Amino acid sequence: MASHVKIGLWNTGLNPPGKKKQHAKKVMDDFCNIVDFLLNDCELDFLALLEVSVADYDVLRKKLGVGFNIIDASNSAGVNLYFDMVFVYRDGVFDFVDKFDLTKIYEGRTYKSAQQLNFILNDLLVHFFVSHWPSRIYAKPDDGARERIAETIANTIDRDIKGDASLVILMGDYNAEPFERCIQGSLSASRDFSLVEGNSKLFYNPFWRYFSYNKSGGVNGSYFYKNGWGARWMMYDQIIFSSAFVSGSSGLVVDDDSVCIFNHALIDAAYDRHGGKLFDHYPVLAVIKGK
Numbered sequence: 001m002a003s004h005v006k007i008g009l010w011n012t013g014l015n016p017p018g019k020k021k022q023h024a025k026k027v028m029d030d031f032c033n034i035v036d037f038l039l040n041d042c043e044l045d046f047l048a049l050l051e052v053s054v055a056d057y058d059v060l061r062k063k064l065g066v067g068f069n070i071i072d073a074s075n076s077a078g079v080n081l082y083f084d085m086v087f088v089y090r091d092g093v094f095d096f097v098d099k100f101d102l103t104k105i106y107e108g109r110t111y112k113s114a115q116q117l118n119f120i121l122n123d124l125l126v127h128f129f130v131s132h133w134p135s136r137i138y139a140k141p142d143d144g145a146r147e148r149i150a151e152t153i154a155n156t157i158d159r160d161i162k163g164d165a166s167l168v169i170l171m172g173d174y175n176a177e178p179f180e181r182c183i184q185g186s187l188s189a190s191r192d193f194s195l196v197e198g199n200s201k202l203f204y205n206p207f208w209r210y211f212s213y214n215k216s217g218g219v220n221g222s223y224f225y226k227n228g229w230g231a232r233w234m235m236y237d238q239i240i241f242s243s244a245f246v247s248g249s250s251g252l253v254v255d256d257d258s259v260c261i262f263n264h265a266l267i268d269a270a271y272d273r274h275g276g277k278l279f280d281h282y283p284v285l286a287v288i289k290g291k
Contacts, residue, residue, distance in 0.1 A: 002093050002122060003290055004255070006043055008262070009237060010034075010283035011050040011132070011173040011223075015084060020053050027278060030270040031056065032063045035088070037266055038283060039068060045090040046119075048130045050173055052086045060086065067091050077103050077112050085115055085130060095120040102129070104152040106145055113152040114172065122290070124250055127161055129153050131172030146176055150186030164200035165249040168242035173222075173281065177235050178208050189240045193256065200243045206259040207238045207284070219263045222282045237261075237284045248291035258287035 012031060014023060023031075038044050052060075057072045064070055071087040083101060097120060102113035114129040133149055157168060170189070176182050183189050183205065190196050191208035210220055210233075221233030228234070245254045262283040271279045 002045070005045045005093060005121060005288045006258075006285065007046040007169070007171075007239065007288065008038060008042070008044045008283050008285040009048040009050070009130070009171045009173075009239060010038070010262075011237060011281040012056075013051055013278045013280045014056050015051050015053040017051075017082070017084065017134075022055055027274060028056070028059045030273065030279070032060060034266055034270060034279070035060060036063070036065070037264070038262070039088065039090075040065065042262070042285065044285070045093045046128075047088045048128075048171060049086045049088070050132045051084050053084065057086050060088075064088065069096065071096065071099070071117070073099065073115050073117075075101070077101060077110065081110055081112065083112055083115055084132060087117060087130070089119070093121070094126075097125070102152050102156055104149050106148045109145075111145060111149050113149045114170075116156065121167075121288075122252065124167060124252065126167045126169065126252075127157075129157075129168070129170045129172075131170070131174060133172065133174045133176065136175055141176070141180065146174070146180070146182035147186045150182045154186060154188065165244045166242055167244050167250050167252060168203075169245070170203065170240040171238065171284075173237050175236050178205050178211075178238060183238070183240075187240065193246060196243050197246045200247075203240045203242055204246050204254070205238060205240045206254070206256060206286070207235050209259075210235050210261065219261050219282065222261050222284055223280065237281055239284055239286045241286075245288065251291050252288050253291050255287040255289050258285070260285050 073085040097118040100116040114131040117128040189203040189205040196202045196204040221235040222237035223234045241254045244250045
């Protein structure tokens, strides 16, 4: 049994929706080196990769070291709509059970809500809902789309995952910040640890902590947009935990001190090498441990 398990999510920026292309070897070398660092140096046991194509998956699969399994989830979700995810997990820590696609039709358009992956961890069933919600270019913050997308996830959890001790992890690039209605309201994701601990209907979102300004020049979000009007750092990438991971009612808890944005020089160098057009999000990481 694993005493602690490290999980993470990274939007690679390799193949944004509608822009599938074959990258040069130097780009793929940087991509594989960063993934290798996350898995082996940071010792991640589960890593969700976003904006990854089938071609990117093939390159990574050939370079992936012994001891890891990889799931290509870059499948179609509708006409000209694709999930763009790949999942890597450590053999002997997670046992994969099954996967489901969640979509939502809203005002005549199909949206990707999440991919649900179910794993066995320490003899317990853990449910991941991994999302990459539409850019704010295509779905404005006030058009209601993200609320409907989020409600699809919430309704699935309410319908299919029973019990106050259910172990559910929401993670993704939501193109929305923790305070926005689709996250705080539709997903019931609170920043209040003690409140979530006593309310099984709530989720805990630890990424609120990055809203205090860092005067030392450090990161204040997972994505930097230099032309931002109200702020340039955005906390779009998040990992959110069901109440059971806070109360420890199932025997697993989130290590609140471990939650972080992985702003490593390896990613900064790759971003600069490719003119700021790739690798423009930082990974987000967390640790789950036995209570």
